[in-house]
Amino acid sequence: MLKSNIVIGLDIGTTKVCVVVAEKDDLGKLNVLGKGRANSEGLQRATVVNINKTVDAISKAVADAERESSIKIKGVNVGISGAHVxxxxxxxxxxxxxxxxxxxxxxxxxxxxxxxxxxxxxxxxxxxxxxxxxxxxxxxxxxxxxxxxxxxxxxxxxxxxxxLRTKIRNIKQCIEKAGLEVNAMTFEPVASGLAVMKESEKRSGTVVIDIGGGTTEVAIYIDGAIRYSEVIKVAANDVTHDVAFGVKALNDVAEDVKIRYGCAWTKLLEEDEEITIDGIEGRPRKSLPKSSLTVIIEARMMEIFELVRDIIKRSGYYEYLNAGAIITGGGSLLPGTVELARDILGLDVRTGYPEGVSGGIKDAVNNPMYATVMGLVAHSLENSLYQEHGMAEPSSAGQQAAACDLPQSDSAAAGADPSQESQQPAGNKFVDRLKKFWDQL
The missing domain is CATH 3.30.1490.110 (Dna Ligase; domain 1)
Structure with missing residues (x-):
């Protein structure tokens, strides 16, 4: 029986749920076959607070990914984060x-x-x-x-x-209620780092800062391994709430204003301009200077990076970050974020985009907001967490899923017994073998 080389990543975030379907190409890189995305209203700070809303968002994102990829999704590698981790x-x-x-x-x-x-x-x-x-x-x-x-x-x-066992159980319950199985759970800072870091950065020492909707995740890598991580309960949604409070607007309007006109660093503003926004519930439109909006955004972004700086220094690894910092996630997209981070952290900073994507609809996921889900897919590939039951089945559209005749190696997804020794060739790199142990243990 042919073995599937299809891997699935599921990122259940505070503001969005993302699903990516990918396969391994001949060079071992990711070929993205489809993705799905849905607004998330069932989580707060990466913690499930409404099961039904979370299930609905997962189901919608999965349906979109199945329709785009023509793959019937069964098992997923889901990311997990939050202050409880x-x-x-x-x-x-x-x-x-x-x-x-x-x-x-x-x-x-x-x-x-x-x-x-x-x-x-x-x-x-x-x-x-x-x-x-x-x-x-x-x-x-x-x-x-x-x-x-x-x-x-x-x-x-x-x-x-x-x-926390209860919060992990809630995530699993949502996935199962959506008709899926959990092949593996991956700590999201590990996934984000895997997606955006180059090997030279990982060896030289770098910190990955993933600014999501509800949380900011910090992971420090030294000599090729993760050495420290922490989750901050301040993130992009807090910026939106500050804007809504500052300009007296609905959250949806504030989010739109932030994305269209927002800037994270006042020093980048060369010319001021007037911004017009919708009033609340039919009230007259109002205007404000862009500089005022920038001051609001900058204050909260400064707080985030000051907290990150404190974490790095508390870890004891600040002096070892020769490759500086990588900022990723949807909250990294505002103009001026790199410059502000560089100023506060005192490190070289770049924006992290998903690496190692060779083809398919790669342009659709070439965005920092997809760093976590692409890292989950990459982690699935490295751990051979392929579609369960050996074959990736076609979706309801009736199109045949891609498959290859590569043997499936030991993995939690295949129900492998962790006590059995791996059947991989001894010549494989140790780091590849070792990553398989994570989900077995």
Missing amino acids: HCIYSNSEVSVNQSGIVNESDVRRFLEKAKTNIRYLDIDHEIIHVIPQEFIVDDQEGVLDPIGMAGMIMRGSAYIVVG
Whole structure:
């Protein structure tokens, strides 16, 4: 039976729900087959507050993606975020197997022990990811790929992402009520980083700042691995609310004014101009200087980047960010955002667009607001989280889905037993093998 190479990402955000259907091309890059998007009204600060509204938004976005891609969507890799998600460092140490050569079973035992070594993990929380930081084989430090190395003891540390069980359950419940299955859950800062970072930036040290509707996510990468992350409960919606309060307008009008005329840095304004906006419920239209709008926006954006700066310095990694910062998400699109971030953070800054997209409708997702969902798709590809049941089925439109004869490797989506050893060739890069462990564990 032919195996599908179709992967699905689902981003349930505070302001929008996005679904992307993609396949792997001959070079291992993403070929985007379809996407769906719907307004989200069932979440606040990345937390579900209305099940029915969230289900409706998921269903609408999925229907659009199915119609565009001609793929019947079954299982998804969904992003998870929010202030309830936090990360814990855990040390681990295991004896190498009797052969004295580190194998994949040793690494799995290492990660399992890292999980069991976590302190203060109560029954209200569950593990989302177990991400290794470094390995030490006997006295050899800084080992990136321990498999194949000779030694007696393997030590190191792992970065473990945990979240509140009830809030994770609500996300799963929404997806299941929409008729889908959860193949995997991915911490959104991990997904955003995977989507927008270049390998050189990841190795050199960079911070990824994803400004969404309800939350701003911060993830710091040093020497190729995520080292620190935190979620801030201030984001783009707060800018819109400030504009609505400042100009006395409805939120929808304020959002439109922000997008059409907004600027995040007053120093970029060369000439002032009058902006005319609709009054509330039939009241007369009103006007205000663009400079006044910019002052309102700048104040809140300054707060966001000052909070980010505090997080970076508190992490202890500020001096190691040789590649600076990458800002992404829909909240990064206002003119002047890069300049303001550069001024407050004291780092080189660029806007992050999805990387590694080779074809299909790639122009439709070439936008920072799709960074998270494209990262979820990329993470699915790296973990072989293909459409369940082996084949991607055609949608109700009756068109046949793309498929290939690549064997599906071990994954949570295929129901693999984490205790079984991987059947991948030993020559594969360790980082690719290791990413498969995250969702198995």
